[in-house]
Amino acid sequence: MIHSSTSNILSKAPGSSITRPFMPKPKSCRGLLLKKAAGVMALFAFLFFFTENVGALNGDDFSENCNEVVSVVTDRDIYIAGESMFFNSGIFHHKTQAQSKIMNLVLLDKNHQAIYETSGRLNNNSYASSIYIEDTLQTGFYQLVGFTNYLRNQPQECYGHKHVYIVNRFDKEISHIKQVREDTSTSIPTLDSGRVHNVLSHEYQKTNKEQTITIKPAKTVVDLREKMDVHIRVNDSTFKAGIYSVSVSPVHAFFQQNQPPDKTFAVEKSPQNKHNRKFLTETASVIFSGRVWDKALKQYKPNVSVVLTTPDTIASLMYTKTNQDGRFFFLLNDYYLGKEVFLSFRDFSNHDHSLDIQLDNRYENTAEYHPPRYDFRPQTRDYVLTSQEVIRAVKAYSIDLVDTITTDKWQNFAYKVYSTPDHTVIPSEYEPLDDFMEISRELLYPVRSRHQDEGYSIRLLNEREDFAYFDNPPAIFLDGLLLHKANQRVMDLNSPQIDRIETKNTRWAVGDLAFDGVVSIFLTDDEYRDYTYFLNGKNVQTTQLKPNTRLMQPKYNKQENPRHHKPDLRQLLYWSPGINGLSDDFEFSFYTSDLEGNYRITIKGMLPDGRVIEHHKDFIVKPAP
Amino acid sequence: MKNNLKILLTPVILFFLLTNNIEAEMPPDEHVFNEVYLPGEIFFPPQAYSGRQFLFDDWKKGDIITQSGKVYTNQLLKYNMLLDELFWLSPGVFNHIMLDRGFINKFTIDIDGGQPLTFQKIPVKNPITGADAMQFAQQLYKGDLELYVTHHKRISARSEVVRTGETVSHQRILQKTQSYYLKNTSGEIVQLRPSRRSFISSMGKDRERINELIMAKQLTIQNQQQLIQAVKEADQYLKSVSVNPDL
Numbered sequence: 105m106i107h108s109s110t111s112n113i114l115s116k117a118p119g120s121s122i123t124r125p126f127m128p129k130p131k132s133c134r135g136l137l138l139k140k141a142a143g144v145m146a147l148f149a150f151l152f153f154f155t156e157n158v159g160a161l162n163g164d165d166f167s168e169n170c171n172e173v174v175s176v177v178t179d180r181d182i183y184i185a186g187e188s189m190f191f192n193s194g195i196f197h198h199k200t201q202a203q204s205k206i207m208n209l210v211l212l213d214k215n216h217q218a219i220y221e222t223s224g225r226l227n228n229n230s231y232a233s234s235i236y237i238e239d240t241l242q243t244g245f246y247q248l249v250g251f252t253n254y255l256r257n258q259p260q261e262c263y264g265h266k267h268v269y270i271v272n273r274f275d276k277e278i279s280h281i282k283q284v285r286e287d288t289s290t291s292i293p294t295l296d297s298g299r300v301h302n303v304l305s306h307e308y309q310k311t312n313k314e315q316t317i318t319i320k321p322a323k324t325v326v327d328l329r330e331k332m333d334v335h336i337r338v339n340d341s342t343f344k345a346g347i348y349s350v351s352v353s354p355v356h357a358f359f360q361q362n363q364p365p366d367k368t369f370a371v372e373k374s375p376q377n378k379h380n381r382k383f384l385t386e387t388a389s390v391i392f393s394g395r396v397w398d399k400a401l402k403q404y405k406p407n408v409s410v411v412l413t414t415p416d417t418i419a420s421l422m423y424t425k426t427n428q429d430g431r432f433f434f435l436l437n438d439y440y441l442g443k444e445v446f447l448s449f450r451d452f453s454n455h456d457h458s459l460d461i462q463l464d465n466r467y468e469n470t471a472e473y474h475p476p477r478y479d480f481r482p483q484t485r486d487y488v489l490t491s492q493e494v495i496r497a498v499k500a501y502s503i504d505l506v507d508t509i510t511t512d513k514w515q516n517f518a519y520k521v522y523s524t525p526d527h528t529v530i531p532s533e534y535e536p537l538d539d540f541m542e543i544s545r546e547l548l549y550p551v552r553s554r555h556q557d558e559g560y561s562i563r564l565l566n567e568r569e570d571f572a573y574f575d576n577p578p579a580i581f582l583d584g585l586l587l588h589k590a591n592q593r594v595m596d597l598n599s600p601q602i603d604r605i606e607t608k609n610t611r612w613a614v615g616d617l618a619f620d621g622v623v624s625i626f627l628t629d630d631e632y633r634d635y636t637y638f639l640n641g642k643n644v645q646t647t648q649l650k651p652n653t654r655l656m657q658p659k660y661n662k663q664e665n666p667r668h669h670k671p672d673l674r675q676l677l678y679w680s681p682g683i684n685g686l687s688d689d690f691e692f693s694f695y696t697s698d699l700e701g702n703y704r705i706t707i708k709g710m711l712p713d714g715r716v717i718e719h720h721k722d723f724i725v726k727p728a729p
Numbered sequence: 730m731k732n733n734l735k736i737l738l739t740p741v742i743l744f745f746l747l748t749n750n751i752e753a754e755m756p757p758d759e760h761v762f763n764e765v766y767l768p769g770e771i772f773f774p775p776q777a778y779s780g781r782q783f784l785f786d787d788w789k790k791g792d793i794i795t796q797s798g799k800v801y802t803n804q805l806l807k808y809n810m811l812l813d814e815l816f817w818l819s820p821g822v823f824n825h826i827m828l829d830r831g832f833i834n835k836f837t838i839d840i841d842g843g844q845p846l847t848f849q850k851i852p853v854k855n856p857i858t859g860a861d862a863m864q865f866a867q868q869l870y871k872g873d874l875e876l877y878v879t880h881h882k883r884i885s886a887r888s889e890v891v892r893t894g895e896t897v898s899h900q901r902i903l904q905k906t907q908s909y910y911l912k913n914t915s916g917e918i919v920q921l922r923p924s925r926r927s928f929i930s931s932m933g934k935d936r937e938r939i940n941e942l943i944m945a946k947q948l949t950i951q952n953q954q955q956l957i958q959a960v961k962e963a964d965q966y967l968k969s970v971s972v973n974p975d976l
Contacts, residue, residue, distance in 0.1 A: 613819065
């Protein structure tokens, strides 16, 4: 196919140098051969240029611009601070063999400040969880942005974006909603309505219910705490292959239908970085990355060993070397997630004082966020004021509607330095001693500690070879953290401060890192935190993967228990995220709460080609006469 | 002329196709994470004995599966039969590391033109103390029944004279010993010899059935191959019995 298109291009370029080399060639003519070679090179350059720009020509095609496409869907559009926002972030993979398994989400405010950052593991190409909206948030528009680590190399149009409006629980003014424009479509729609929009072209396309999806609730008016059955039919097979989420919540918890799509970009497309990726695909777990900066040479330093340790009652260690760009990467298993870790250099010397570790911020979002100018319905104000009271009551009753789904961990283990020590000493089993030097002299014969002019030295006895002390210092771990050398603070440790001391009295290696023995000192409390200043490197909290969550949904049986003593103040009646592919018929049921009003069944999804589909159907909840 | 054009265009088009699909062909990023966090002692075993200490003299490629389930593939390994320890040649600095056996669950050693040898740590009773000790044993058969053999060298009482230049020394001779272990359907690991009586008695609660099988099939068990075959037959028989108890 490409060959034929190439021929067409050539034929449409009369007089160009590209066609010249293909003229008849006189036999044994060297000059013409050279021209021919030059022509081939020109053709190659042209083809290369042409193919590199194909993506730009067909900018609306997701598969050209985005190797992964992310969508973000929330259960509602309007929230009250103090409640939980349920979301689903789905992903479609195009072209990539290595598929991302970790999703990042950031909630941005109008000043482009990250209010909330979270990450989670994709399950069946979806990450469905919830965010607790802090009471302190100001009223205004916010944007929930979903992206993978790999997508940080790609244009921001591939990210998933969702605008939400959050109202502070104590804000009774609600200035945005006060300035509501006149809206003629105030009546509650009773028919199916839906829309499909192309996210990149920012265009809506009204859908015909016969062609797309129909939502059929069993009733249009339902009693309080009554079971409601809903039947969704997919009429168009092209809409079956999508990632869908279904929610049932008050009608006024949504923006109006005629709003622009959620992806509003104020910046140009970020450049593609196909061949020099800075951010790797997280195919299994979180990748912790950064760079080593040489302050003296003012450049990123390659080939530096970076060591990662974490405070624990065992000594564990990971290490890596910086690449040509001075970058380093650690693939963290579940043991290292959500923990404080320390990064330092293995080959510590005075020269290395000039080295600085710069960590990547995995939630960094460069695209500027411009809040939309959405209109609200006149009823939205009343809805918000009521919801503020509902949330106040929910908090008073301590009603928790979020249920955490526990999943198996991925490789939950530490990279231990040794399995069993050669010697263990527990100072509390002996008479108290004043400092480490005394402890080593009296209780730890394989450890020799000395006070020298420049500081202190610790040497271990080589018990394997010649029963002489090693020439070089051992690896010293303090509560699992690697120290580059012994110092005053270590030497000042006395018996009550030390829980135990372990030693490994042989030449010990962890992979390519070799040490003249190992000394591990474990303290009785968290005193290592006071010692961080003498660790050469950085301490940082690693990303904690937030588990998937779901909405707790009660079941009522009016015959057996007509009145439950606890109020049911759910505004979100149903939430089913991450439905990967819809069959012809999709059925579900839920129970209404104690709150009457107009409710909306909404189905939102993203198709593999990037189109976003949204359908809804309204019904009324009111007490039976 | 047309042929020349085709010859010239083909590599160009191939290059064009390859460069355009670089993203699609890009391997997973795991290749970046090739550090091996295997701990162990930098150690050269003593050479004061006559005879081979290692199962193979050369480093062989193999995989290591740690107790936590982490798999390190294509590592250079040597198994020391005298010490019952696994040695690893670290790829970056070529340290000769005797791996911390506390972390190793299993390892494989590739052999030329054959199936890789699989070694697993199994609990073996110390004949003197009676306590269980974990030893590396080669897996000969794996099913509901499992058969293992340990390759050990012990320092014998005999010695031989070794002349190194002007120096003459007496070196103790290393003697190879092999022990077979069967993991029966009860999960017990029992030592056995390649004999019918030992084989039957190692079967625990299934010994009567296996006795019938051996009688019916007239199985001979006198060497390793026959022992493997017998375990295989017994395993298949016990599986068929569990499916159809009337057999």
